[in-house]
Amino acid sequence: NAxxxxxxxxxxxxxxQSMTLQCAQDMNHNSMYWYRQDPGMGLRLxxxxxxxxxxxxxxxxxxxxxxxxxxREFSLRLESAAPSQTSVYFCASSExxxxxxxxxxxxxxxx
Amino acid sequence: DQQxxxxxxxxxxxxxxxxxxxxDYTNSMFDYFLWYKKYPAEGPTFLISISSIKDKNEDGRxxxxxxxxxxxxxxxxxxxxxxxxxxxxxxxxxxxNKFYFGSGTKLNVKP
Numbered sequence: 001n002a003x004x005x006x007x008x009x010x011x012x013x014x015x016x017q018s019m020t021l022q023c024a025q026d027m028n029h030n031s032m033y034w035y036r037q038d039p040g041m042g043l044r045l046x047x048x049x050x051x052x053x054x055x056x057x058x059x060x061x062x063x064x065x066x067x068x069x070x071x072r073e074f075s076l077r078l079e080s081a082a083p084s085q086t087s088v089y090f091c092a093s094s095e096x097x098x099x100x101x102x103x104x105x106x107x108x109x110x111x
Numbered sequence: 112d113q114q115x116x117x118x119x120x121x122x123x124x125x126x127x128x129x130x131x132x133x134x135d136y137t138n139s140m141f142d143y144f145l146w147y148k149k150y151p152a153e154g155p156t157f158l159i160s161i162s163s164i165k166d167k168n169e170d171g172r173x174x175x176x177x178x179x180x181x182x183x184x185x186x187x188x189x190x191x192x193x194x195x196x197x198x199x200x201x202x203x204x205x206x207x208n209k210f211y212f213g214s215g216t217k218l219n220v221k222p
Contacts (some may be wrong), residue, residue, distance in 0.1 A: 004154070006160030033209065040120070042113075042200060042214035043155070050208075058209065090154055096207060098147050 002026055006091050006103035013110045014082040021076040023091030029101075031094045032074035033058075034066060036087040042061075043090065046054050049074055081110045114138050115203050117213035118168050124220050134201035136181065145210065146175060146186050146210040149198045157181040159200075183215070191220045 004025045013019055014046050016049050025032065033048040035058075045058030047066040063085060065077045074093075078085060092100040116135045121167075124130045142163040147155035161168040161175045161184065168175050174187045188195055198217045202210040 003126045010171070035212070040214055042115075042117070043212035044139065045204075045209055045211070048209050059211075092154075099157040099160060100147075100155075102147075104152070 003101050004091055004093055004103035006089075006106050008106060009104070010107050013078075013108065015077070015110060018077070018079050019081065020078075021089055021091075021102060021108075022073070023075065023100070024073045025091075025093040026072065027095070027101065028071070029093035029106060030071070030094045031096075033092045033094070033100065034064075034074070034076045035090045036060065037090060038087050038095060046076065048091075063078065071093050073079065081108075083110045086110045113213065113214070114120050114141075114211045115201060115213040117199075117201060117216050119216050120163075120214070121217040123218070124191045124218065125218055126193055126222050128192045130186075130195065130218055130220065132186040132199050132201075132218065134184045134186075134213050135182060136184075136202070136203050136211075138205065138211075139182065140205045141211075142205075143204050144175070144177060144184055145202045146173075147200045147202065148195075149209050149215070155200060186216075191218075193222050196220045210217045 007022045035043040036045040049068040052071045065070045089106045091103045146158040149155040198215045202212045204210040
């Protein structure tokens with residue numbers, strides 16, 4: 001049982017480049033989330049999807065887009081990467097009344 | 112402004128003693144609270160939860176206390192073990208909707 005799988009684990013981008021972070025869960029959870037973790041800031045919610053076909057902004061959505069491709073997959077896209085988007089990105093999934101299951105993270109550096 | 116705050120970035124405790132990690136929140140509508148533990152290069156893992164209908168929840172060496180009037184919760188670890196050394200995040204939500212996380216407290220348990 002893989003839980004939540006994120007790819008890639010590491011990525012270096014140049015300013016202005018685009019990329020998509022992939023996330024897939026095999027627990028049949030309805031809700032999925034993208035968080036970023038920065039020193040001293042904890043985990044901040046970028047976007048979430050309460051169910052297949054829906055997406056909503058979180059605390060820090062600017063500069064990102066998301067796609068809930070199906071119930072299993074929730075991708076995060078950076079259209080034009082900026083150094084301020086250097087962070088560790090975590091995908092999570094959950095079912096009502098249960099806590100989150102997190103992926104192992106994607107460490108992104110924008111130079 | 113952060114809705115969930117962990118004001119102590121770090122805590123050092125001797126093995127066998129009690130570790131107390133604190134968390135404050137500002138939104139009185141929050142009714143479900145979680146603690147997560149995070150090791151380096153891994154995603155956060157669920158530790159313990161509490162809902163607003165309770166003021167205490169216990170699971171082995173871990174106990175979470177909730178003081179709704181003070182908007183404060185704490186995590187007690189007794190006895191502390193070196194393997195407990197990690198970053199601990201508290202998180203809060205309203206109606207188990209999206210969770211807001213604190214900035215984390217790095218616990219170091221000295222042998």
